[in-house]
Amino acid sequence: xxxxxxxxxxxxxxxxxxxxxxxxxxxxxxxxxxxxxxxxxxxxxxxxxxxxxxxxxxxxxxxxxxxxxxxxxxxxxxxxxxxxxxxxxxxxxxxxxxxxxxxxxxxxxxx
Amino acid sequence: xxxxxxxxxxxxxxxxxxxxxxxxxxxxxxxxxxxxxxxxxxxxxxxxxxxxxxxxxxxxxxxxxxxxxxxxxxxxxxxxxxxxxxxxxxxxxxxxxxxxxxxxxxxxxxxxxxx
Numbered sequence: 001x002x003x004x005x006x007x008x009x010x011x012x013x014x015x016x017x018x019x020x021x022x023x024x025x026x027x028x029x030x031x032x033x034x035x036x037x038x039x040x041x042x043x044x045x046x047x048x049x050x051x052x053x054x055x056x057x058x059x060x061x062x063x064x065x066x067x068x069x070x071x072x073x074x075x076x077x078x079x080x081x082x083x084x085x086x087x088x089x090x091x092x093x094x095x096x097x098x099x100x101x102x103x104x105x106x107x108x109x110x111x
Numbered sequence: 112x113x114x115x116x117x118x119x120x121x122x123x124x125x126x127x128x129x130x131x132x133x134x135x136x137x138x139x140x141x142x143x144x145x146x147x148x149x150x151x152x153x154x155x156x157x158x159x160x161x162x163x164x165x166x167x168x169x170x171x172x173x174x175x176x177x178x179x180x181x182x183x184x185x186x187x188x189x190x191x192x193x194x195x196x197x198x199x200x201x202x203x204x205x206x207x208x209x210x211x212x213x214x215x216x217x218x219x220x221x222x223x224x225x226x
Contacts, residue, residue: 048208091156105155
C-alpha cells in the first residue's frame with residue numbers, strides 16, 4: 001500500500017494552524033472493521049513517536065491541539081496552533097495491510 | 112515504564128554480518144509484537160519485519176525477506192536483527208518498535224558500512 005502525504009514541506013507561523021494530508025492507494029478498513037491509520041512525529045535527532053492511532057485517537061501525553069480525521073483512503077492530521085516544539089517530520093502509517101507502510105513525511109518548520 | 116534499549120553504533124566492512132539487539136523492559140515481553148524499522152539517511156521509515164516473542168511467529172516485508180533475520184531471546188527480553196553480507200546500501204538507522212502498541216521506540220542503532 002502506497003501512502004502519499006502532502007505537502008512535503010510545511011512552513012508555519014507560531015500560533016497558526018497546520019494541516020497534513022495522507023492518502024492511501026487502497027482502503028485502510030481492516031476486515032475487523034477498524035481503520036489502522038496512525039500518525040507519528042519525529043523531532044530532529046529523535047526516534048519517531050506515535051501521536052494518533054486508528055485515525056483519531058490520542059496516544060498518552062499528546063496535546064489536544066493535535067487531531068486526526070478521515071476515512072477509507074483519505075486522512076488528515078491537524079494542529080490547531082503550532083508551537084515551537086512541534087518542529088519535525090510527520091509521518092502517516094497504515095497498519096492494515098502487511099507490510100505496513102509509511103508516507104514519505106512532511107517536514108514542519110517555523111516561518 | 113516501557114523501555115526499548117538498543118545496542119550501540121556499529122561500523123562494519125562490506126561483506127561482514129551484524130546482529131543488533133533491542134532489550135525490552137517495563138511490560139510483559141512475550142505478549143506484544145515487536146519489530147524493526149529502517150531509516151536511511153535523510154529518508155523515510157520502512158518496516159522490515161515483526162515478531163511475536165510468545166511463539167516466535169515472524170513476518171518479513173517482501174523487500175527484506177531473505178536479507179535479514181529477526182529473532183528473540185525470551186530469557187533476557189531481547190529482540191535481534193541480523194543483517195548478513197552488509198553492503199554500503201545497508202547504511203542506515205535501525206529502530207526497534209512495537210507495531211500495535213503505544214510507547215517509545217528504541218533510541219536507534221546507526222549502522223555504517225565502511226571500507
